[in-house]
Amino acid sequence: MLTALVAAGCAGPDQKLGRGLSNTYELVRWGEMRQCIEQSGVVERPGYGYYGFVHGFNRSLGRAGLGLFEVATFPIPSYDPIMTKYFAPDPVFPTSYKPGHFSDPLFDTDTYTGFSGGDVAPFIPGSRFKVFDN
Secondary structure, eight states, X not given: OHHHHHHHOSHHHHHHHHHHHHHHTHHHHOHHHHHHHHHHHHSOOTTXXXXXXXXXXXXXXXXXXXXXXXXXXXXXXXXXXXXXXXXXXSOOOXXXXXXOOBXXXXXXXXXXXXXXOSBSOTTSTTOOOBSSOO
């Protein structure tokens, strides 16, 4: 039985745990809220006022709750993403910002020549500063 368990691997639980932790990090990242605020600024809706903020805040809390559920139930099968009708399995970002690599010697190939690139502070919500913006 132990051999069958080791041979089967644990890719499903690992993916579910990683997806759950990523979604739980939404409380720090606020990607859903930033995306909804951006979309409400692009699309004119008279009389909606704070719609983007409220809708985004609700979606961020929902994604974080979904992440907590997946973290708590990661050893239990089914390992497929749940609630895909309402939430994308991967974290979302505003359309105007696509995250890149960290600005770190591990990712920077030309560090020793004085050139490097990447996000300087991607863990800070709203940080869009890059060393080189290609």
